[in-house]
Amino acid sequence: MGVCFSTIKVSGSNSNNNVNHNRKEATKQQTKTTKATAPTRKKQEVVDHQQNNKNVNNEEEKKLKVKEKQVSKAIPCGKRTDFGYDKDFGMRYTIGKLLGHGQFGYTYVATDKANGDRVAVKRIEKNKMILPIAVEDVKREVKILRELTGHENVVQFYNALEDDSYVYIVMELCEGGELLDRILSKKDSRYTEKDAAVVVRQMLKVAAQCHLHGLVHRDMKPENFLFKSTKEDTHLKATDFGLSDFIKPGRKFQDIVGSAYYVAPEVLKRKSGPESDVWSIGVITYILLCGRRPFWDKTEDGIFKEVLKNKPDFRRKPWPTISTSARDFVNKLLVKDPRARLTAAQALSHPWVREGGSASEIPIDISVLSNMRQFVKYSRLKQFALRALASTINEEELADLKDQFDAIDVDKNGAISLEEMRQALAKDLPWKLKESRVLEILQAIDSNTDGLVDFNEFVAAALHVHQLEEHNSEKWQVRSQAAFEKFDIDRDGYITPEELRMHTGLRGSIDPLLEEADIDKDGKISLSEFRRLLRTASMSSRNVPGPSGQRKSQKI
Incomplete structure (x- = not known):
């Protein structure tokens, strides 16, 4: 279903070789016999006639196949595809x-005949789906x-139907x-x-939900949100997923898609x-x-150069009258380094967006789940170093991780079972972890081996180290030194084997x-x-495999 490539192959025929071979054999036979009988000559003539007819038939067959291929090419891929959707739209x-x-x-606006909705x-x-990729785009959007x-x-999907000329996607009006x-x-x-x-809170919820599904919208702009x-006080709805695509964790899109004013620097860099x-x-x-x-x-x-090189202007009016919290929020979303940028779920925990919003509305952050999966692969030393770093961060700075911990701690008993x-990791849909892997992750994070993960243990595994450094480099220097000194007992500027053992x-x-x-x-x-240890993963964890079964991203 839906395979549209022209697969009619024009094959060469070996019939001419067979005819020549038969003729040679006939000549040999004649040289051996001094006098060919009339029945033998007649039989040979019949064979030659049959071979000539076969040759003509093969030529006709080749012409027919070429013609079929030309006709096939002339018909758009969309017209040759059965999408597998219901075919009773008009009814x-x-x-x-x-x-x-x-x-x-x-x-169009349409009316459902069954209920009048x-x-x-x-x-x-x-007819406009000329190439197979256009067909795949429609299937992917559905x-x-x-x-x-x-x-x-998200605008609600009701049905997909088709007839000989169109595909119909029926959605919420x-x-x-x-x-x-x-x-x-x-x-x-x-x-x-x-x-x-x-408004922003609603957009972030859409992004966070997409990302849990292994999906990137790729064209978020005001025109693609409807009320x-x-x-x-009506709901905002994301629409038009025509450029959206699925992506494996750790992989990158290499094509440039989207709208110029809203495109991220890394899109322009094809990563x-x-x-x-x-x-x-x-x-x-x-x-x-x-x-x-x-x-x-x-x-x-010119827009692309601005995106790549310049920072947004917060000096012109009305920015001096806008709150510090709002400016901080925008700044943390418009960080050019994607590793230091807030995730959608993190942004939902920011005080400016969260005001008036409930913590229970905050979805699980894919980057937190990724960090926990990664933690189990770190060396013992890096795990100890991250725990020391986590102990230097105050409660206010951990607000987003507290939201994430609460989202995972369903029974609210202060510990993750x-x-x-398992339930939290299962929400990151592209990953299909076995039960044994979930247990392995929990045991790596559970430093006191009580079978549960408390908040302090969780923070060590879920930290966004790169963000800590990028958002405030001075504070990073102080914080990383404080973590270092938890090992450097004699304060001589080095961690010795003895101090490490202690x-x-x-x-x-x-x-x-x-x-x-x-x-x-x-x-x-x-x-x-x-500090280098904190920034980088151990050698054994640099290439974390992605889940299988996802298709490669395609340029649109």
Whole structure:
């Protein structure tokens, strides 16, 4: 189903060789016999006649196959594809007024004949699906809508149907207009902070949900968010997943897609992932708060240069009157290094967005789950170092990780059990971990071996070390030194094998632990070597395999 490549092969025929071979044999026979009888000559003539007819038939067959291939090429891939969808659209829906149109089709208001409900129908013309990739794009969009349906901030998917000419995607009808239109209708084309935070929170929820499904939206912009109704407090709905794609953890997209004003730096560098959606939301947030784009130029190339090189301007009005918390939020979303950028789930824990929002609404962060999966692969020394670093961070700075801990700790008893760990890890859908792997992860994090993970143990495994350094380098220097001094008992600036043994309580040789961090091979660990250890994973964990079964990303 849905395979559209032209597979009619024009094969060469060996019949001419067979004819020549038969003729040679006939000649040989004649030279052996001084006088050929009439019946023999007649029989040979019949054979030759049959071979000539076979040759003619093969030539005709070749011409027919070439003609079939030409006809096949002339028919668009979409017309040759059975999508496997229901084929009774006309019996179930009545098409109404046009709502809008895109590259491949039109969106209409339609009526469900069974109950009279009004829906939106995206009608995609099969004739315009020339290549197989266009067919795959439509199938993927339907798959994405099916997976995300039920989320309050995603336009609801109802059905997919087809006939000889079109594919129909039936969805929830949103009549409140685009977010872009709402922005333009506001005074000075900007929102109040409170109203902006409500809008941004809904966009972040969509991004976080997509990322748990191993999905990147790739085109988040105000035009792709619709309001359910014209009411002020109506839900915001993400729509148009035409550029969206699935991605394996740890892998990167190498194509450039999206809209110029909202595209992330790493997209332009052809190394993008889920983080690019958060950048786009940062750009939208900047626009919501001040009515201007953070990166602007007259040309597309100029915009790209701005995105790659410049920082957003927080000096012009109205930014001096906007809260410090809002500026901090936007700054942390518009970090050019995707590793230091807040994740969608982290951003939902930020005080500016969270005000008025409930912690229970915060989804599990894919980066936290990734960090926990990684922790089990770290060397013992790095695990000890991360625990020491975690103990230097105050409660206020751990607000986002507290939200994540509470989200995983379903029974709210202050500890994560094996079953709660399993349920949390299972929410990262691209990963299909075996029960034994879940137990292995819990045991690696559970430093006191009581079978449970408390908050302090959780923090050590879930920390975003790169963010700590990038967000405040001075504080990182102080914090990493404080962690180092938990090992450096005599404060001589080095961690010796004896100090390492005292801190870890390990018996036997300490040499294997030293080897990873002791870069200059002087038999001890300096502060700079310790910091390097915190920044990097051990050699055994650099290539964490991704889950199998996902298709490669395709350029659109």
